[in-house]
Amino acid sequence: PQAERTLILVKPDGVERGLTGEVLRRVEAKGYTLVALELRTLDRETAARHYAEHKGKPFFEPLLEFITSGPLVAAVFEGQRVIEGFRSLAGATDPTVAAPGSIRGDLARDWGKKVIANIVHGSDSPESAAREIAIYFPGL
């Protein structure tokens, strides 16, 4: 079977803070293989499609506002158990308590905003990965 793939984002906060290279470095250093990479700014419709699972939650509108606020970097990485492996590299959703050593634990913090700005996104299951990769890289 084809090696597992995941969709990773360096979100607008990470790009703005100049952390794109640092994030990609960590994922490459772990040993995963980069198979697609793009800098783009999402429109509202694409952002809502990406975060469809969070529709109706109190942070949904701030989340759309945040993720469309500037350019992000979308990447697809490949490797055995890469979905789980990247989630581990990323750390917990809340950067304040994300483990030191993780991307969020080392590089993100609470800025007191309505939405948590935590630098990276990673698909959470094979089904999510397939759905999300099709949003950013149709035909891959």
Ligand code: DAT
């Ligand atoms: P993850 O990005 O770790 O998969 P998620 O899918 O639950 O987390 O949420 C998507 C993003 O939404 C998350 O990265 C940051 C933001 N978010 C999640 N829960 C939040 C909350 N309770 N308040 C504010 N923002 C939140």
Ligand code: MG
């Ligand atoms: Mg998620």
